[in-house]
Amino acid sequence: MRKALALSLCALFLGGCASDPADRDISGTWINQVAIDAAAKGGPLREALQSYGPNLEWDVNTKASQARYTNGFENVEGKVLAEESGSWKIDFYGSSASTLSRDGKQLLQEANDNEPEQVFDRPKEPAPEGAPLGANFERALYSAYLGGEWKIVNGPGEGGTVLFQSNGQVMGLPGADRYALCLAGDCASMSGGYDNLWLQLNGQGNPWIFARDGKQLEIFQTINASQADEVPSLTPGTRQWLLEKQ
Template identity: 80%
Template sequence: MRKALALSLCAVLLGGCASNPADRDISGTWINQVAIDAAAKGGPLREALQAYGPNLEWDVNTKAAQARYTNGFENVEGKLLGEKPGAWAVDFYGSSATELKRDGKQLSQAASENEPEQVFDRAVIPVPEGAPIGASFERALYSAYMGGSWQVVSGNGEGNTVQFQADGQVTGLPGADRYALCLAGDCASMSGGNDSIWLQQGGQGNSWIFARKGKTLEIFQSVNTALADEMPSYTAGDRKWLLEKQ
């Protein structure tokens, strides 16, 4: 009896010390919060994304053995090969596998030949059902980088209070009711080393160059310096607005 009781107590103790399956679960949406935090300090957006990217968001479904990510330009789908001790391998249909590992409240993507090690946090800002991958990162970035109230110090609408919403709406900026930040892809290639923002109203819009320096935001006209038969190459022209964060 005493032996049975001792064995039972040992099993309980061992069970309590064993790792909780929930601590290894990597299902859900994970965003590159480190890049967002770096951008939120008020510097150039592309520098922060390049320093801590290139991947922006992971979406993982362990039950369906599926994992996908986006780098802001392309969406890549892979298959979970199964859990190894403390990690999951993701196969991208012929290319080298990527390893994902849960480390407490963060998801780590192991370094590879093509990419550095990257860290992701669970997304907390809700997005509409059916939203495309990357929407969680985008909303978190917009909230941290563009959130709050801005005042038009110089330019059309001087004195206005401007608010950039996490869902891409903007109020108080004359001629615009929607905006989108360029994260990667053609818009980044065409703007060289500059940050760019898309502003539109009623479905019609244009790309603008912007420069963020602490609590100031300058928005410039985009000037195409390429020839007619070349890929567009935009540089900053005349300043349209100077905004200051309140």
């Protein structure tokens, strides 16, 4: 009995020691699931992203000493330096640095002078191989924020059902076959504090402003308050659709 117990304890300790390097390795894709969960409660989208961002997705390859992240506007590449005390330093070619570490099944990005502490998880349904950086976050966000069936309560196609797919396709919304949510960058700055999305049909589209309140989604036409030679400044115009989640 004692011999069996000793062997079991030995195997346990050896297994733990053997798994330590893997437990510390941060290679792979990580998404800001905390921001997605906050958005999924049904409030303003960019408010949730700003509260738990700004970074949305990391892609790390420690063997190749490469790391990159996206904040929804820009993709930033850096170099993975040697691991120290369970953490990995990501150097962005002399301009700045981030420190990453594993905490069980999560990736932690330590707070610094420029950004707060942020937490990342593995994507539950990874994007297809070869997808661009940020695709995993977008798919998870689209599914959580707009997934399920929406009924057109008011507007063109009234009474119909709309389905927003995680790959950016939309079904049942008259005049649109694809959509994209604005996460950050130019599309966000030109619409001030309003959330906006892009709707297109056969490759041609326009920006629309939307407001999410629980199970209701309002989509408005946009009014550009700027002159023709100025940066667009979009505000809500006539409401085109009122959708209700079923």
